[in-house]
Amino acid sequence: MAEAALTFEEFAAARLPAVLRFAAVLTGDRGLAEDVVQEVLLRASRRWETIAGLDRPEAYVRKMIVNEYLSWRRRSWRLVPSGAGTEVDERLTPDPAAGHAEREALLAELARLPARQRAVLVLRYYEGLSDTEIADALGCAAGTVRGYASRALALLRVEMAGPPSPAQHVIKEKS
Amino acid sequence: MTRDGNGGPMRTEDDLRQALASLERHAPSADSVLAALRGATEAGAGPGGPRRIRRRRPPAAHRWWRRPRLVLSLAVAAAAVGLAITLLPGSTSPGPGSSSGQTGLPGSAHSEAGLPTAAAVSRAMLTAFNGVSSDIEYATETGVTKGVTVDVYRDWSWPAQPSVGQRQVDRTVFAERTPKVPALTVVEDSALAFATPRAGASSVLAQLTMVCFGGTGQTACGFGPTNTPPGTWSRISGRFAAFSSDIGAGGFLSPASLARGIAEGEWRVVHRTRIEGQPAIELSETNRGPDHIEPLPTLLWVNARTHLPIRMVNGVGHTTVTTNEWTYLRPTPANLKLLQVPIPPGYRRYVPKR
Numbered sequence: 001m002a003e004a005a006l007t008f009e010e011f012a013a014a015r016l017p018a019v020l021r022f023a024a025v026l027t028g029d030r031g032l033a034e035d036v037v038q039e040v041l042l043r044a045s046r047r048w049e050t051i052a053g054l055d056r057p058e059a060y061v062r063k064m065i066v067n068e069y070l071s072w073r074r075r076s077w078r079l080v081p082s083g084a085g086t087e088v089d090e091r092l093t094p095d096p097a098a099g100h101a102e103r104e105a106l107l108a109e110l111a112r113l114p115a116r117q118r119a120v121l122v123l124r125y126y127e128g129l130s131d132t133e134i135a136d137a138l139g140c141a142a143g144t145v146r147g148y149a150s151r152a153l154a155l156l157r158v159e160m161a162g163p164p165s166p167a168q169h170v171i172k173e174k175s
Numbered sequence: 176m177t178r179d180g181n182g183g184p185m186r187t188e189d190d191l192r193q194a195l196a197s198l199e200r201h202a203p204s205a206d207s208v209l210a211a212l213r214g215a216t217e218a219g220a221g222p223g224g225p226r227r228i229r230r231r232r233p234p235a236a237h238r239w240w241r242r243p244r245l246v247l248s249l250a251v252a253a254a255a256v257g258l259a260i261t262l263l264p265g266s267t268s269p270g271p272g273s274s275s276g277q278t279g280l281p282g283s284a285h286s287e288a289g290l291p292t293a294a295a296v297s298r299a300m301l302t303a304f305n306g307v308s309s310d311i312e313y314a315t316e317t318g319v320t321k322g323v324t325v326d327v328y329r330d331w332s333w334p335a336q337p338s339v340g341q342r343q344v345d346r347t348v349f350a351e352r353t354p355k356v357p358a359l360t361v362v363e364d365s366a367l368a369f370a371t372p373r374a375g376a377s378s379v380l381a382q383l384t385m386v387c388f389g390g391t392g393q394t395a396c397g398f399g400p401t402n403t404p405p406g407t408w409s410r411i412s413g414r415f416a417a418f419s420s421d422i423g424a425g426g427f428l429s430p431a432s433l434a435r436g437i438a439e440g441e442w443r444v445v446h447r448t449r450i451e452g453q454p455a456i457e458l459s460e461t462n463r464g465p466d467h468i469e470p471l472p473t474l475l476w477v478n479a480r481t482h483l484p485i486r487m488v489n490g491v492g493h494t495t496v497t498t499n500e501w502t503y504l505r506p507t508p509a510n511l512k513l514l515q516v517p518i519p520p521g522y523r524r525y526v527p528k529r
Contacts, residue, residue: 024200025198106190
């Protein structure tokens, strides 16, 4: 069934887990992810007929989520410590498999990136979008996206293997 | 893993992919979000605005990148700030006895136009912070969207620059305006008390006091995993994300951040001016350095005599303009009372389920 045929309730029921995972990766913070998704879906529900008529409603909703994340203002930075940058929830215990010091260090450095640089990395390396698609999502030029990415990768000391392969441009579909 | 020129580890793109994927573990429960959404739509979220759990974070600024940009003058933004503050209860003054200590500008570095260099101003700010380290930092943040003040945070942090292990208190009063409640209305009043953690700590054991006001349609006041219903107050101890004053070790104007800004040319001096009757140096943020504030431009005014920050305006030319203002208050008994959250008469205590 095409996404365009889905009602908002059907869309939310089917795609919400994936949308929430994306928001969690984007924000690195469960509370913020929940707030951002809640705000976005409430707005989306009010004009779902328009959004449902788009080719890829889910991509549009994700774009809304990115914009919502980027629009959270500076005061929220006060909640972002200079460490891991994630809101601590006692129900979340460190994943032993992911608990390596190096990964934690990388996550801490990711949390310190400016929001726009972080968004570019998430869209490129988690969502697998091309720079052109990222530019469309962020409303800027592809060259600007490359600038953000190269700056962020340099800060994180990530070596680029080479030009992204076409396979990396396929949007991941997760249920 | 290879090493960079400084001997540090070089990561691969796969390391980054795996790290990002590991953050999926923070995904919220779909059931709780769906329930909130259903509640919101059943409550008629349309013209009245959404009903939601309001976390201790700013609401959506509704900034859309492709919309035509509304240019707001600084004067309009500043006037809006003044209006917003006077609309809040008990907000006529941040507190008596605000600091007015003076610091000299170290060095004689001046730009060609006779202005001090940004580096000299930043160094003077570092010195000035030492003079107010035991004061109360009173900071406000005001969001103005399309010329309308949509929210105001008022925040008292004491001490302004705590040392590790020192007791720290941070109180925030948040007010917002919604389509349903067009008057700027206080939504929540909360305070966090904790021992200042070492630099880089991501969380602290703290006591939270939260008063959640009704009236703007929110279903609860959220803080971490705790949601306090409107019309109630709560006091809980637990582990929360670390907090910092703006000039504290974790703040965006922290000494470390300023030092980095000096090294990387994060600010440039624009000119001398007057703000609220104070002689001021206006600085503009460049896009250098890893910590610049989005979206540019950001303007910062520093008192030309005390070298303490006065005001910062972020996002001029964007739909939402954010203004921060600072005052440093002596820790007198009267001012220390500002750190306490008054419990409104008739409010019952809410005890969250463990």
